[in-house]
Amino acid sequence: MYLADNQLLEGTDELHRIRLHRNKLAHEPGVYCSWEELRKDMNHIEIGLVTLGLARSTGKLDYFAERSALEESPEPGIKFSRTFTYGVKEEGQTALEISWTQKFHDG
Numbered sequence: 001m002y003l004a005d006n007q008l009l010e011g012t013d014e015l016h017r018i019r020l021h022r023n024k025l026a027h028e029p030g031v032y033c034s035w036e037e038l039r040k041d042m043n044h045i046e047i048g049l050v051t052l053g054l055a056r057s058t059g060k061l062d063y064f065a066e067r068s069a070l071e072e073s074p075e076p077g078i079k080f081s082r083t084f085t086y087g088v089k090e091e092g093q094t095a096l097e098i099s100w101t102q103k104f105h106d107g
Contacts, residue, residue, distance in 0.1 A: 003052075008052070009048055009051055009052060010051075011044060011047070011048065014044050015044060015045065015048055018041045018044060018045065058090075059090045059091040060091055060092075061088055061090055061095075062088070063086070063087070064085075064086065064087055064089065065084075065086040065087075066085045066086070067082060067083070067085075068082045068083040069082065070082050070104075073103065073104075075103070077106055078103045078106070079104050079105065079106050080103075080104040081102060081103045081104065082101070082102050083099055083100070083101050083102075084099060084100055085098070085099035086099075
């Protein structure tokens with residue numbers, strides 16, 4: 001392998017094993033992967049990408065979800081509304097946030 005032969009990347013045997021297992025997962029019924037194995041494999045892949053300068057290390061990720069209380073709505077025809085929000089924080093800063101409002105109509 002070019003990266004291993006030129007000493008550009010360590011752990012190429014492990015990355016090759018991961019690639020072969022990924023192909024089995026994608027194409028062979030009944031093949032599985034535990035969450036722990038997935039975490040370990042993702043760590044090996046991330047180290048390789050960071051070493052090659054193709055990615056940066058993943059920071060500490062926290063996930064959140066919120067639902068507001070029901071509030072009376074000033075909007076015509078809408079009695080109440082509430083907002084749902086979920087997202088991801090990386091190193092304490094919001095990296096992704098998605099929200100929507102549920103509206104309860106009169107009558």
